[in-house]
Amino acid sequence: MESSDLQFVLADYRSSRDCQAILQLMDIYARDPMGGGKPLATEVADRLCEGLATFPGACTVLAWWELRPIGLINAFPGYSTFAARPLLNIHDVVVEPAWRGRRIFDCMLSVLEQVARERGCCKLTLEVLSGNEVARRVYQRNGFDDYQLDASQGTAQFMQKPIA
Numbered sequence: 519m520e521s522s523d524l525q526f527v528l529a530d531y532r533s534s535r536d537c538q539a540i541l542q543l544m545d546i547y548a549r550d551p552m553g554g555g556k557p558l559a560t561e562v563a564d565r566l567c568e569g570l571a572t573f574p575g576a577c578t579v580l581a582w583w584e585l586r587p588i589g590l591i592n593a594f595p596g597y598s599t600f601a602a603r604p605l606l607n608i609h610d611v612v613v614e615p616a617w618r619g620r621r622i623f624d625c626m627l628s629v630l631e632q633v634a635r636e637r638g639c640c641k642l643t644l645e646v647l648s649g650n651e652v653a654r655r656v657y658q659r660n661g662f663d664d665y666q667l668d669a670s671q672g673t674a675q676f677m678q679k680p681i682a
Contacts, residue, residue, distance in 0.1 A: 523583055523584050524581065524582070524583055524622075524625070525581070525582040526579060526580070526581050526582075526625045526626050526628070526629045527579070527580055527582070527629070528577060528578065528579060528580075528629065528633070529577075529578035529579070529580050531567055531568075531570050531571035531576075531578075532571065536578075536580060537567035539580055539582075539587035539590070540566065540567060540570070540578060540580070540590060540592075541558070541563050541566060541567070542587055543580075543587055543589070543590040543612045543614070544558050544563075544566065544590070544610065544612065545557055545558040545563070546612055546614060546615075547590075547610060547611075547612035550612075552647060552650050552653070553612075570592070573594065574595070575594065575595035575637075576592070576593070576594050576595075577592075577593050577594075577606075577630070577633055578590060578591065578592050578593075579591040579593075579626040579627075579629045579630050579633075580626075581613070581617075581622050581625065581626050583617070588613065588614045588616075588617045588622060589612065589613040589614065589617065589622040589623065589626055590610065590611070590612050590626075591608055591610065591611050591623075591626045591627070591630055592608075592609045592610040593606045593607060593608050593609060593630055593633075593642075594606070594607050594609055595607075595637070596643065598640050598641065601640040601641075603638060603639065603640040604637055604638060604639045604640070605634075605639050605640055605641050605642065605643055606630065606633065606634045606637070606639050606642050606643070607642075607643045607644065608630070608642060608643065608644035609644075611623060611626075611644075611653070618652075623656055623660070624656075624659075624660060627642075627660055630642065642662075643665070644657065644662065645676040
């Protein structure tokens with residue numbers, strides 16, 4: 519494999535090729551134990567690309583090897599009230615299992631960091647399952663750390679409340 523066979527680009531949500539890649543990679547992620555272990559629901563797949571296309575500021579970085587999609591980062595804008603500047607939150611990361619350990623994430627992240635700089639963002643954020651030690655090491659190697667304001671107060675914990 520030559521590095522020239524690899525491409526890291528922003529997805530075009532109007533492109534059927536890019537949308538198919540997003541759906542394929544999100545299904546891989548959904549089927550993984552870290553993504554819930556179930557296929558991407560049909561009703562989600564039916565509206566995902568349109569939803570991404572209409573969500574203000576959404577961006578997806580795709581990794582391609584030749585004509586095959588092998589990785590994805592979905593990110594969405596947020597706002598840091600402490601910095602009074604925008605931020606980008608990494609919501610999904612998936613790399614095809616056969617491509618893991620080859621720094622595909624690192625290359626996709628460099629594309630996303632450029633987007634964040636162009637948008638005037640103060641930081642990138644993400645959440646990761648506490649048991650996903652492999653991903654935690656990759657993120658730490660790339661400069662991410664647990665969020666804290668004061669070490670004596672501990673680190674932030676990601677929580678959710680489903681709305682039915």
